[in-house]
Amino acid sequence: MKTIRDLDIAGKRVLIRVDFNVPMDEEKRITDDLRIRTALPTLTHALERGARVILCSHLGRPGGERVERFSLAPVAAHLAAVLGCPVPLAPDCIGDEVESMVAGMNDGDVLMLENLRFHAGEQENDPGFARRLAALAEVYINNAFAVSHRAHASVVGVPAYCAEKGAGFLLEKELSYFHRAIDDPVRPLAAVVGGAKVSSKLGALENMLTRVDQLLIGGAMANTFLRSRGFDVGASRVEEDLLENAGRLLRDAARQGVRVYLPVDVIAADRFAPDAVCRQVTIQDIPGQWMALDIGPASVLCFREALADARTIIWNGPMGAFEMDAFARGTMALAQTLGASHALTITGGGDSNAAVRKFGEAENISYMSTGGGAFLMLMEGRELPGVKALEE
Numbered sequence: 001m002k003t004i005r006d007l008d009i010a011g012k013r014v015l016i017r018v019d020f021n022v023p024m025d026e027e028k029r030i031t032d033d034l035r036i037r038t039a040l041p042t043l044t045h046a047l048e049r050g051a052r053v054i055l056c057s058h059l060g061r062p063g064g065e066r067v068e069r070f071s072l073a074p075v076a077a078h079l080a081a082v083l084g085c086p087v088p089l090a091p092d093c094i095g096d097e098v099e100s101m102v103a104g105m106n107d108g109d110v111l112m113l114e115n116l117r118f119h120a121g122e123q124e125n126d127p128g129f130a131r132r133l134a135a136l137a138e139v140y141i142n143n144a145f146a147v148s149h150r151a152h153a154s155v156v157g158v159p160a161y162c163a164e165k166g167a168g169f170l171l172e173k174e175l176s177y178f179h180r181a182i183d184d185p186v187r188p189l190a191a192v193v194g195g196a197k198v199s200s201k202l203g204a205l206e207n208m209l210t211r212v213d214q215l216l217i218g219g220a221m222a223n224t225f226l227r228s229r230g231f232d233v234g235a236s237r238v239e240e241d242l243l244e245n246a247g248r249l250l251r252d253a254a255r256q257g258v259r260v261y262l263p264v265d266v267i268a269a270d271r272f273a274p275d276a277v278c279r280q281v282t283i284q285d286i287p288g289q290w291m292a293l294d295i296g297p298a299s300v301l302c303f304r305e306a307l308a309d310a311r312t313i314i315w316n317g318p319m320g321a322f323e324m325d326a327f328a329r330g331t332m333a334l335a336q337t338l339g340a341s342h343a344l345t346i347t348g349g350g351d352s353n354a355a356v357r358k359f360g361e362a363e364n365i366s367y368m369s370t371g372g373g374a375f376l377m378l379m380e381g382r383e384l385p386g387v388k389a390l391e392e
Helices: 040-048 073-083 096-103 127-134 153-161 169-183 202-208 221-228 240-256 297-307 329-340 350-358 372-379 385-391
Strands: 013-017 052-056 110-112 139-142 164-167 189-193 214-217 259-261 265-269 278-282 291-295 312-316 344-348 367-369
Touching: 013 040, 013 153, 040 052, 040 073, 040 169, 073 110, 127 153, 139 153, 139 385, 153 385, 164 169, 164 385, 169 312, 169 344, 169 367, 169 372, 169 385, 189 202, 189 297, 202 214, 202 240, 202 372, 214 221, 214 297, 221 240, 221 291, 240 259, 259 297, 265 297, 291 297, 291 329, 297 329, 312 329, 312 372, 329 344, 329 350, 344 350, 344 372, 350 367, 350 372, 367 372
Parallel strands: 013 052, 013 139, 052 110, 139 164, 189 214, 189 312, 214 259, 312 344, 344 367
Antiparallel strands: 265 278, 265 291
16 A cells, blocks of 8 residues: 555645544634644645645535535644645535635645535445545545544545555554554553443454454443343443343353453442532442442552553553443553553544543543444454555
8 A cells, every 4th residue: 555655745635534523622723633633744744745735524424415614724733733734625525616726736735625524425435425526636645544444435436546645644553553563562462342332342352352362341331241241230331232142242251261351340430410418339239229330449559550561552442431441440540551561552532532632641542443343343344445445
C-alpha cells in the first residue's frame, strides 16, 4: 500500500478523506478537536508540496438529507484557524458549483466539501456518487482510519476511480501501531476488553485468544461470562443468548493456555443512576435486584498484578459506567495502571480514549487509536475495506 509520501502530488488536486466527525456544543463550538489535530501532518505535507487539497468528511447522521445543524461550516472555520490559512466550505460535496470552485483552486489552496452524508449515496456506496467525487481530483488519500471499516462511497468507492491513491500519515500510523501490538508484539501481550455487550466484541475476543497471553474482561460484558460460570449476578445486564459462547470461549482459553481474568468483586447498585445506593460486594454476594456497575477494588488489584509484567497492552472498553462518579473508579484505576506501565500501551477509540482523557493519562499512553469500530474489526482479524480499496 502506497502512502502520500510515495506519490507525486505537487500541483495536483488531492482529495483527502478525513474524519472530522467532531463533538460540538449547542453553540456549534468544537469541544474536542483531536480528530482535526491528528490529520494535520498529512494536510501540512500536502500543502508544503503545493498540492490543491480537497477535504471530504461526514458529520453526524443527517440520513442522506441536508440538515443544517450537521454542516461542516464550524469545522472549516476551526481548521482555518489551526492551519493559519483560508479554508472555504463548498456548498455541497458534488455538483457544478463545487466543480467550479475546484477548478479555481491554486497550488497550496484548501477546500472543504460539505457533509458527505447529505447524500444517501455516501453510505449506500453508490457508484455514481463515488464517480462524481473522484472526478474532482487526480489523487485520492484515505486518512480516515475511524471510518475505514465502512464500505462507504468516499472510503471504498472513490479509490476504484482514482489511478493515484494512498494512505495518509494517520491511517499509516494506526496500522503500524496495531501491527506492532498484534502481529509482532513484545510479549507478554495482554488485552483488556470491557464495555456493555459481548455481542459487539465476541469476534474480537475469539480472535484475540489466538494471539494474547492474557485476557482481562470487565464492564457489563463480564456479567455474561460470570453467569456462564454459574454465578448469580442479580439484575445485572446479561446476554442470555451468548452464555454458551462465553462458556466456550473460557474453555478454549484454558485449552490454549491463555490466562483469563474476570472481576472477583464489583460495585453493585440498586438502580442505574448517579445517586443510586451502592456498595462493594464479591461476585458471590450481588443482591438479587441489584446490578454490577463497576469492578471492585479487589478486581482492580488483581488486574494490576496481571498487567505488571505485560510488555504490550491493548485496551478497548471501560470497566464500568464511568460517566457516573460512583462507578468510575475501576476505569480510572485501569487508566492509571496503563499510564504508569512501561509497556507499549494502545487504547482502542471511543470510551477508552474518553476515559484516558478524563482521568488525565492521555500523555502517558503510547497510542490512542482514533477509531473504535475500525480497531475492533482489526482485533477480529478482518481486513479493513478502506485499506483493501487502496491496495487494489
